[in-house]
Amino acid sequence: MVFKKLLGALGVGGPSVDTVLQPGPALPGGPLSGEVRLRGGGSDVTVERISLLLVARVEADGHDEEREGTVVLEQFTVGGGFRLTEGAELAVPFTVTLPWETPVTELHGQPLGPVLGIRTELEVAGARDKGDLDPLAVAPLPAQEAILEAFGQLGYGFTSADLELGHIRGTGQRLPCYQEIEIVPPAGQGHAVNEIEVTFLAAPGGMEVVIEADKRAGLFSEGHDTVHRFTTSHHAVAQADRNAEVDAWLQQVIGARAAHAAPYPYAPSGHHDEHHRSGPGAGAVVAGVAAGAAVGVVGGMVAAEVVDEIGDAFEDDEGDEGGEGDEEG
Structure with missing residues (x-):
């Protein structure tokens, strides 16, 4: 154009x-x-x-x-x-x-x-x-695409993505904003978490993956957010290995108790208050994660x-x- x-x-x-x-x-x-x-x-x-x-x-x-x-x-x-x-x-x-x-x-x-x-x-x-x-x-880097495909193959559905002004503490973030990709868990894990937000912070030598989970309230606990940071490489690996890597991350994020969580709090807009999660942006809906792991349309595509x-x-x-x-x- x-x-x-x-x-x-x-x-x-x-x-x-x-x-x-x-x-x-x-x-x-x-x-x-x-x-x-x-x-x-x-x-x-x-x-x-x-x-x-x-x-x-x-x-x-x-x-x-x-x-x-x-x-x-x-x-x-x-x-x-x-x-x-x-x-x-x-x-x-x-x-x-x-x-x-x-x-x-x-x-x-x-x-x-x-x-x-x-x-x-x-x-x-x-x-x-x-x-x-x-x-x-x-378009995503090969490692980013493989990670997103792993979420899809693990049953997660993609809902939206947006850009937030601010920095994520404890990371090597360089740009003045970061991207949040919001996904929802499969039915079998819906009792534990409402949604998950994924942020990629790529660099020449590798990539940080920040995962925030909005955890549901339990019988003896209140709902809360847990934020974890993982690192991975750009090297090509079998998709099954990526699936296992992402599954291990999710087990840590969803299974972590508040007392054992290692949070990396966000600092949006230069403030130091609790991270605020924004709702879906205009037309921010993903139709699927990969040709072989379609999650299906969530709410319809309206982003064009x-x-x-x-x-x-x-x-x-x-x-x-x-x-x-x-x-x-």
Whole structure:
């Protein structure tokens, strides 16, 4: 999909910009390629810098309510320092590397709900203007896909996924937000836990997997959350071994008593209060986990329009856009 916008900050007749991304989903920690296509306006200009911003729509906990905003996850400089003559056309190819913690937006072609985009900024003669957004699709890493498939083969159903502003204490998280993938247990374990939230924090040398369980109240105990952190590698292993690995995690998470749980409390939005779990985001429903382990549609797929309206979604709160400083407040 190609977006075009006249750079209004540069005045009528200024240069225009199109950014075209290579087709297909990218991977966390992998390359993202494409080209920025420029067309000169009514006069010669010097293009000082071409920047690409990886932006995400996130949820943040306020004092009384949950709010949504836009956060910049990474910024790349892909060109600049050249003269663009009147009416000239120029293509600037680029290849950048996405952060390892880049959220996953789709699984087996099914949208999960989180919305990411690539925003192009052009700086000319000290003026800077934001171009339109290209929606960015990100598929899971092989290890992430295998873990999600293991949940499905163990009978868990996927319900939603969203992005939360803040950091998870006790982890190596680098981005200003984290992804929560919400799943529900099979009937045989419904008496012990309401739902489970899974967060992947990938890095070059391996991956942290944070699992939070919303445990039901028992005859002699109150309901409570337990949060556990596990580590795994990116190495390919047999799916049966992944299933066993995930099953061992679940036995520890669900079977752990409060006195023996080793929590890693969340710190959303820079606060230190108890972690708040958000409800499903707009259209955040997964149809299945793998071709051989379909869980079935939970509530129906309604996420397709989210991608179609990505530009409007981000434009609604451009003023909230920022880096880690957005965590406060």
